[in-house]
Amino acid sequence: MSGETRPRRPTSALVTPASPESTTPAPPAPTTREKRPFLLDFFPLETSDQTRLARFFDRLREGRVATTRCPKDDLLLWPPRTACPRCHTETLEWVDLPEEGRIYAFSAVLGGAPLGMEADVPFAVGLVDLGGVSLRLFGRLVGRAWNELHVGLPVRLEPYDIGDGRWFYRFRTQS
Numbered sequence: 001m002s003g004e005t006r007p008r009r010p011t012s013a014l015v016t017p018a019s020p021e022s023t024t025p026a027p028p029a030p031t032t033r034e035k036r037p038f039l040l041d042f043f044p045l046e047t048s049d050q051t052r053l054a055r056f057f058d059r060l061r062e063g064r065v066a067t068t069r070c071p072k073d074d075l076l077l078w079p080p081r082t083a084c085p086r087c088h089t090e091t092l093e094w095v096d097l098p099e100e101g102r103i104y105a106f107s108a109v110l111g112g113a114p115l116g117m118e119a120d121v122p123f124a125v126g127l128v129d130l131g132g133v134s135l136r137l138f139g140r141l142v143g144r145a146w147n148e149l150h151v152g153l154p155v156r157l158e159p160y161d162i163g164d165g166r167w168f169y170r171f172r173t174q175s
């Protein structure tokens with residue numbers, strides 16, 4: 001202990017009752033970026049020792065956006081699953097999704113962005129109907145400013161490198 005004394009915060013109805021740990025002075029604010037807590041992380045863990053859906057992310061690295069399909073039910077599943085929600089089989093196949101789609105709805109993030117995305121504000125997110133399949137995917141929309149988007153605009157589904165070893169997908173407007 002440093003012996004440093006700090007003024008105690010006034011208590012209020014909103015303060016959680018003190019536990020023995022909470023009487024310890026708080027450490028100084030970190031000067032470096034903290035490791036993101038997983039539950040607040042926009043992107044999931046991707047390796048095979050972390051998820052049974054690692055093949056989804058492996059395919060993104062190959063330039064493909066894929067999902068699972070139940071051959072027994074002829075059911076295309078999104079997001080990718082480890083078991084069919086209808087027949088419960090775990091014998092699913094991986095299929096690539098169509099790349100072309102059109103914006104069904106969109107919105108702009110003008111504030112309150114998720115951790116790690118604060119510098120991207122403003123940015124657009126939306127729902128996209130993929131061509132030829134009955135799937136409507138949610139994702140980030142890039143390629144045009146959010147106020148230049150419109151419903152029905154053609155977009156292309158693309159994998160992208162987050163930059164920390166992980167990959168995800170997003171939609172890019174087609175000019």
Ligand SMILES: [Zn+2]
Pocket residue numbers: 070071072073075084085086087088089
């Ligand atoms: Zn099934």
